[in-house]
Amino acid sequence: MPLTPYEFEPDPSLFNKHAFRQQLAKAKSSSISLFKQTIKSVQDKLDQRFLEGADIRDLVHGRAWFIDQLLSVVWEQFEWPDNNISLLAVGGYGRGELHPHSDIDLLILLRNDDDTPYRDSLERLITFMWDISLDIGHSVRSLSDCEREAKADITVATNLLENRTIVGPDNLREEMVERLGTDHMWSNSEFFEAKWQEQIKRHYKYNNNEYNLEPNIKSSPGGLRDIQMIGWVAKRHFGTHTLEGLMREGFLTESEVRIMEQGQAFLWQVRYALHMTAKRAEDRLLFDHQRTLAELFGYADNDERLAVEQFMRRYYRVVMSLTELNDVLLQHFDDAILQSRHEAKIEILNKRFQIVNHKIEATHSRVFENNPFALLEIFLLMAQNPQIESVRASTIRLLRDNRHLIDESFRQDIRHSSLFMELLRSPGNVARQLRRMSRYGILGKYLPEFGYAIGLMQHDLFHIYTVDAHTLLLLKFMHCFQKEEARKEFPFASQIFLRLPKRELAYIAGLYHDIGKGRGGNHSELGAKDVLLFCERHHISKHDARLVSWLVEHHLLMSMTAQKKDISDPEVIQEFVMTVRDESRLNYLYILTVADINATNPSLWNSWRATLLQQLYVESKRALRRGLENPVDRKEWIDETQQDALVYLKKWGLEETRIWPLWNMLGEEYFLQDSAREIAFQTEQILKHKEPDMPLVLVTNPNKVEQVGGTKVFIYTKEQNHLFAATVAAMEQLGLNIHDSRISTSSNGYSLDTYIVLESNDEPIRDIARIEEIKQVLIEELDDPADYNDIVQRRTPRQLKHFTMPTQVIISNDPVSQRTLLEVITPDRPGLLARIGRIFVEMDINLLTAKIVTLGERVEDIFVITDQNLGPIGDPQVCEKLRSRICHDLDEQVTNGY
Numbered sequence: 001m002p003l004t005p006y007e008f009e010p011d012p013s014l015f016n017k018h019a020f021r022q023q024l025a026k027a028k029s030s031s032i033s034l035f036k037q038t039i040k041s042v043q044d045k046l047d048q049r050f051l052e053g054a055d056i057r058d059l060v061h062g063r064a065w066f067i068d069q070l071l072s073v074v075w076e077q078f079e080w081p082d083n084n085i086s087l088l089a090v091g092g093y094g095r096g097e098l099h100p101h102s103d104i105d106l107l108i109l110l111r112n113d114d115d116t117p118y119r120d121s122l123e124r125l126i127t128f129m130w131d132i133s134l135d136i137g138h139s140v141r142s143l144s145d146c147e148r149e150a151k152a153d154i155t156v157a158t159n160l161l162e163n164r165t166i167v168g169p170d171n172l173r174e175e176m177v178e179r180l181g182t183d184h185m186w187s188n189s190e191f192f193e194a195k196w197q198e199q200i201k202r203h204y205k206y207n208n209n210e211y212n213l214e215p216n217i218k219s220s221p222g223g224l225r226d227i228q229m230i231g232w233v234a235k236r237h238f239g240t241h242t243l244e245g246l247m248r249e250g251f252l253t254e255s256e257v258r259i260m261e262q263g264q265a266f267l268w269q270v271r272y273a274l275h276m277t278a279k280r281a282e283d284r285l286l287f288d289h290q291r292t293l294a295e296l297f298g299y300a301d302n303d304e305r306l307a308v309e310q311f312m313r314r315y316y317r318v319v320m321s322l323t324e325l326n327d328v329l330l331q332h333f334d335d336a337i338l339q340s341r342h343e344a345k346i347e348i349l350n351k352r353f354q355i356v357n358h359k360i361e362a363t364h365s366r367v368f369e370n371n372p373f374a375l376l377e378i379f380l381l382m383a384q385n386p387q388i389e390s391v392r393a394s395t396i397r398l399l400r401d402n403r404h405l406i407d408e409s410f411r412q413d414i415r416h417s418s419l420f421m422e423l424l425r426s427p428g429n430v431a432r433q434l435r436r437m438s439r440y441g442i443l444g445k446y447l448p449e450f451g452y453a454i455g456l457m458q459h460d461l462f463h464i465y466t467v468d469a470h471t472l473l474l475l476k477f478m479h480c481f482q483k484e485e486a487r488k489e490f491p492f493a494s495q496i497f498l499r500l501p502k503r504e505l506a507y508i509a510g511l512y513h514d515i516g517k518g519r520g521g522n523h524s525e526l527g528a529k530d531v532l533l534f535c536e537r538h539h540i541s542k543h544d545a546r547l548v549s550w551l552v553e554h555h556l557l558m559s560m561t562a563q564k565k566d567i568s569d570p571e572v573i574q575e576f577v578m579t580v581r582d583e584s585r586l587n588y589l590y591i592l593t594v595a596d597i598n599a600t601n602p603s604l605w606n607s608w609r610a611t612l613l614q615q616l617y618v619e620s621k622r623a624l625r626r627g628l629e630n631p632v633d634r635k636e637w638i639d640e641t642q643q644d645a646l647v648y649l650k651k652w653g654l655e656e657t658r659i660w661p662l663w664n665m666l667g668e669e670y671f672l673q674d675s676a677r678e679i680a681f682q683t684e685q686i687l688k689h690k691e692p693d694m695p696l697v698l699v700t701n702p703n704k705v706e707q708v709g710g711t712k713v714f715i716y717t718k719e720q721n722h723l724f725a726a727t728v729a730a731m732e733q734l735g736l737n738i739h740d741s742r743i744s745t746s747s748n749g750y751s752l753d754t755y756i757v758l759e760s761n762d763e764p765i766r767d768i769a770r771i772e773e774i775k776q777v778l779i780e781e782l783d784d785p786a787d788y789n790d791i792v793q794r795r796t797p798r799q800l801k802h803f804t805m806p807t808q809v810i811i812s813n814d815p816v817s818q819r820t821l822l823e824v825i826t827p828d829r830p831g832l833l834a835r836i837g838r839i840f841v842e843m844d845i846n847l848l849t850a851k852i853v854t855l856g857e858r859v860e861d862i863f864v865i866t867d868q869n870l871g872p873i874g875d876p877q878v879c880e881k882l883r884s885r886i887c888h889d890l891d892e893q894v895t896n897g898y
Contacts, residue, residue, distance in 0.1 A: 008058075008065040008096065015042055017069045024073065031077075035070070035132035042066050043100060047276055056268045063098040064089075067134075068166050071106075074128060075167045078121040084111035085118055086168025091137075094162035095231075099268070100275035101282075105159065106138040109172050113142045135281065146176050151185040154194040158232055188237045192337045196330060199229055210319045211457075211469040217271055218283040222319025224267050226326040227260060233333050251332050253397070256325055263322045270315065273297070285315070304520060309457050316455035316466055324400070324439055331359075331393030349381055360385075361392040368402035372410060375402065376419040376446070379437055383428030391436070399440045406445035417538045420446065424504035431475040434511075438472060449515050449530050456518045464601050467517050474510045474599035478503075478591065492614050493594045496587050505544055506591050508534065509551040513592065528553035551588055554579065558593040562612040563853045564862055567619065568672050574631040576616065577623045586624065590617050604855075606762040608739045611709025638668055644676030649683060658687055665746040669848075673742050673754065678712075682752075686716055693718070695782040697775045702766040710739055710756040711765040713774065717782055719751045724847050725837030726785035727753065730777055732831055735760045741850040805858065807890045809883040813872040819848065820873045822863040822882070826890050828854055836863070839885050843878075844868050 020038060027034045046059050068089070075087055088094070091105035098104065108122065115122070122140060129136050141149065150157035160180060165173045182188055203221045206212055210222040218224045234246050243260055246252040252260075273293050274282050282289070294311035301307050339357055347355040352367045352374050354360075360382060368374050378399070382388045391399070410416055424430060437443035444451030453467040465473060480486050481497035500506060508531065516526025528549045535545035557579060565572045580586050593613060598605045623632065642663065649659055662683060663671075671679065682698065689696045695717035700710075715727065724743060731738055740756040758764060765771060807826040814821060824836065833852070840847055844867070851862040867873050873882070 008061045011062060011065070014045060014062060015066045015069055017073060020069075021073060032128075032131050035074075039070070039133065047100070050272055050276065056265050056272060059272060060097050060099060060268055063100070064093060064096045067093070067098060067104055071129075072167045074125070074132075077128065078125050080121060080168075081117045083169050084172070085109070086170070086172045087166045088173055089164045089166055091159045091162060094159075094164050096164070099272050099281075101135060101278075101280050102275070103135050103137040103281065106136055107146075107160070107163070108138065108140045109146070109168075109176060110140070110142040111172060113144055115140060115142075143172070143176055143179060147179045147184070150180050154186070154191070154198065157186055157191070158195070161232060161235060182236070186236075189337050191236050192233050192333055195229060195232060196334075199226070199330075209465070209469060210323050211316055211455075211466045213457075213464040214284055214286050215315070215319070216284050217267055217274070217315075220319070222321075222323035222326070224264070224271070226322060227264050227267075230260075230326065230329050233330075233337075237333070237337055246329075251329060251336075256328070259321055259325055263318050263325075266314075266318050267322075269297075285312075304518065312457045313455040313466075316457065320439075320455065324396075324441070327439070328393050328396045328400075331390065331396065335393060349385070353378060353381055355385070355388055356392060358387060358389040359392045360388045360390075360395065362395045362398055365394075365398065368398055368405065372402075372405045373413075373415050373419060375399065375406060375442055376416055376423070379433040379442070380419055380423045380426065382436070383423055383426040383430060383433045386428060391440075396440060399442065403441050403445050406442070411446060412537065414539070416446075421504065421538050421540075424507050429479055430507055431472065431479040434475055434507075435472050438468060444468075447511070447534070450511065452519070453515055453517065458517070465599070467514050470599050471511060471514060474513070474595045475507060477595040477598050478506055478510055481591065481595075490594065492610075492617070493591060497591050500587060500591065501584075502544065505548050505551075506588055508540075509548050509555070509588065509592055510595060512548075512552050513555040513596065524553050524555060547585065547588065550585060551592055554589065555592055555596060558589050558613065558616060559597060562616045563609070564851055564860065566849065566851070567612065567616045568674075570632040570634050570637055570672075573616075573619045573623050577620050578628060580620060580624070581628070583621060583624055586617065586620055603762065606709075606758060607764055608710040608756055608758060608762075634668075634672075638671045641671045641676050641679065645680040645683065648677055648680035652680075652684055654684060654687065659683060662686060665748045665750075666752065667744060667746065669744050670752060673744075682714055682716075689716070695779050697778045697782075699765070699771045699774055702764070702768065702771070709764075710758050711771075713755040713757055713778070715751070715753040715755075715778065715782065717751055717753075719745050719749050720785050721841050722785040722838075723751055723753070723782065724850075725834050725841055726781050727755070727778065728837055729831070729834035730781040731755070731757060732834060734774060734777055736774070737762065737854075738833060739852050741852065743847050743849060745846075807887045809886050811873070811879045811883055813874065818866075818872050820865050820879075822865050824859070824861045824863070824886060824890075826859060828859045832859065832890065833861075835889055836861075836886060839882070839889060840865070843882055843885070845873070845882070846870065 015038070023034060024031055043063075046063055050056075050059055071087060086109045088107040088109050089096075089105065090107045092098070092102060093105045110118070126136075126138060129138075146160060150160055157180065160176070163173055163177070180186075182191075186194070202219055202225065206216065206220045208221060210220065212220055216223060230246075231241075234240050234251075238245065238249050238251075240246060240249065243252060243257045247254065247257055270285070270293065271283065273296055274285065274289055277289050277292050277296070285293075290312060291308045294307040297311060299307035299310045302310075305313075344356055349355060349360075352363055352371060354363055360378060362368070362374075362378075371377075378391070378395070382391075423433060426433075434443060437446070438450075438454070444454050450468065450471075453471070456467040457463075458467075463470065478497065481490055481493050482503075483494075486494040497503070497506070512527045512531040512534065514523060514527065515530055516523035519526055531552050532545055532549050534540075535548060540548070557576070561567065561572070561576050567573065577586075580589065590613065594605075594610075597609065626632070646656065646659065650656075674682070685696060685698055695715060698712075698714040698716075700712040713731075717723070724741075728738060728741075736757040737760060738755055738757055740754075742754045744752050746752065765774070805827060807824065810821075810823040810825075812821045813819070826832070833850075837847070839845075846866045846868060848864040848866060850864075853860045853862070865873065873879055
């Protein structure tokens with residue numbers, strides 16, 4: 001809704017209609033060219049004024065005023081037989097708002113249904129407007145058409161609600177408004193309910209989150225559409241066109257008017273800049289434009305934060321305040337429009353609060369002023385009373401008006417800390433109440449360190465939410481682990497969470513795990529210190545405080561160990577459990593890790609990661625129960641696996657005299673990588689393989705993918721150059737995502753390679769025909785690996801192009817294992833593994849294993865390599881050449897966009 005009624009003072013310096021008519025009279029045959037040139041000239045003036053810092057309202061209303069003048073001249077170019085036709089501005093243009101490339105919504109309104117007298121002129125009018133490059137959205141309707149279509153479609157009714165006559169008799173518009181009034185269609189309650197449901201669906205499309213990585217400034221929560229929503233309801237119910245009118249009705253305070261005015265002005269600035277930069281009607285704040293807009297608005301990189309992060313933080317904070325205000329006003333409208341039809345059902349909770357029609361309400365206006373502890377108590381009551389659906393608008397406003405009472409003395413008061421801990425210990429939906437506390441500005445006041453993180457983004461594709469949004473989503477996942485439905489999606493996490501003795505400790509660790517971000521230094525260490533102070537203030541025992549602090553400091557330990565290390569290696573498990581030390585830490589850490597991954601980016605959680613974490617948890621629990629002083633013996637592990645595998649093989653009719661000669665050639669590493677049953681199956685298939693010169697390719701049966709978390713591809717073939725490069729190139733051509741690979745060579749010159757793959761949508765392969773396709777393609781490609789297809793040449797996805805970074809290569813030698821560790825950190829892109837594999841071949845490097853870790857827009861892949869003699873690569877010159885070659889080839893690929 002316009003902040004003031006649409007009134008723009010004529011601006012001859014922008015456009016002079018009289019002078020333009022004179023030019024037009026002289027132009028005659030070149031009139032189209034003159035119109036187009038004038039439109040461009042006026043837009044250039046407006047753009048220049050924008051860059052010079054002009055009031056955004058003058059620019060947005062100014063363009064609408066100019067189009068009004070221009071269209072009135074266009075209308076004059078055609079003959080109209082009578083006064084029963086008018087040209088109206090509707091929708092956003094009807095509000096007098098036009099950004100550089102906004103659609104110009106027009107209604108050609110006829111008094112009568114028969115459009116025959118106007119048809120020829122109308123066709124030429126519309127064609128002419130297109131010819132002069134006006135972005136029009138138009139409809140031709142009679143009065144009865146408007147009435148019928150508005151009654152059938154709330155979107156049409158809303159569009160027609162905002163209207164102005166540009167040219168023609170205004171009484172046509174007045175009659176249309178009369179016909180569309182509440183006496184004829186869409187009562188106030190029906191209109192409000194329909195628009196509210198419309199907003200709910202729109203917000204759901206954007207995950208009900210203001211903090212989308214590439215938000216839509218018009219349609220995302222807290223965007224311009226939320227402001228317009230208030231305007232539509234206000235106009236329909238109260239007959240007011242302005243925020244001041246809502247203030248007079250008692251639905252807005254002066255400070256709220258200021259918030260909405262400032263918020264709309266900021267979003268208008270961003271939208272104007274987006275249109276100007278994109279040179280089209282663009283409302284998505286894409287990565288393509290975020291950096292440009294940050295620079296345009298004067299932000300600069302500093303030691304703590306990138307310019308784009310500073311700009312986006314301001315955006316997020318603005319839309320969050322608008323979302324909060326939208327929430328207040330819609331609750332008010334609900335009370336005034338919908339709930340007024342029903343008799344109030346009141347349930348008294350205590351002297352301070354009551355429930356009115358499933359909404360909690362303060363019993364009087366000075367509740368928080370007289371009882372500051374009630375600022376926390378209200379959320380505890382909601383957690384304890386699940387029948388409470390929301391907070392009454394008047395009480396939301398009281399919360400906002402009194403949150404300044406939360407100061408240092410408030411935080412140190414044991415009554416208040418006890419209430420907060422009681423909330424965290426509540427069996428109710430703790431996560432939902434903490435989200436409400438954040439929405440109404442209470443949580444950031446009570447925990448200033450959390451307040452600092454509000455709107456704090458990290459400019460990458462791995463962390464797709466701001467720190468505060470991610471934290472609250474993590475808590476939501478924790479709460480969901482105790483629900484019945486979680487037993488299907490997160491069965492292991494659900495079992496462990498329900499066994500936690502003190503779930504509030506998990507919530508506290510979740511609250512603080514990322515709270516140190518954006519302050520410089522190691523965020524885990526900063527958070528660990530912060531949470532100790534929290535525990536001290538909230539009188540948590542020293543034992544529990546140490547546990548929570550340890551969890552915050554090591555919250556990345558489990559995910560990094562599972563994803564970056566070989567968890568089939570007993571030494572890796574022992575190193576991990578020596579840090580964890582006990583089962584209680586392990587349980588809490590597992591819950592925190594699963595919730596953290598899911599709340600970081602929905603695309604990160606898949607069956608493969610779930611299986612890795614579960615395997616690490618199970619092996620670690622076994623090691624802890626065995627005792628830290630009794631680590632598993634490597635030789636004992638291998639012997640046990642072989643004996644178990646022999647049981648299966650004998651049952652299947654294979655004799656030991658055939659088995660042991662093969663096993664003796666495979667090497668010890670092979671027996672650490674898989675279960676006894678899997679080793680038995682592979683052994684059986686190798687021994688049955690009748691064509692030793694042809695590759696043997698085994699793919700996991702679809703019914704067994706859950707056991708390994710993905711689809712396992714096992715390849716047994718003669719060792720040759722280009723084998724790894726050819727294999728990964730074929731898999732990438734097949735559209736498979738590789739998540740893990742193990743490469744080993746038998747003493748008789750055969751390669752035993754195992755890959756864990758998922759489809760491009762991160763789902764295991766469940767179709768038999770697809771499995772046969774994979775087998776066939778790999779057999780054909782590996783029959784002659786040196787002749788493999790060209791590396792896949794798909795373009796780098798749009799989003800990834802905005803997160804380019806120089807490739808980092810870290811090379812280190814392990815004196816114990818006598819191997820070289822190569823870590824490659826680089827932007828993700830198609831064909832990456834095949835390129836690295838080709839470099840290995842050309843530099844005579846032997847690959848043993850590869851750990852593939854994709855984190856949003858970047859990969860952190862780890863390769864265990866040796867020289868041709870199976871020793872570490874000790875020559876510094878060779879290491880430097882390898883590092884330089886990988887960096888050059890991969891960075892050149894990013895630069896070229898392939």
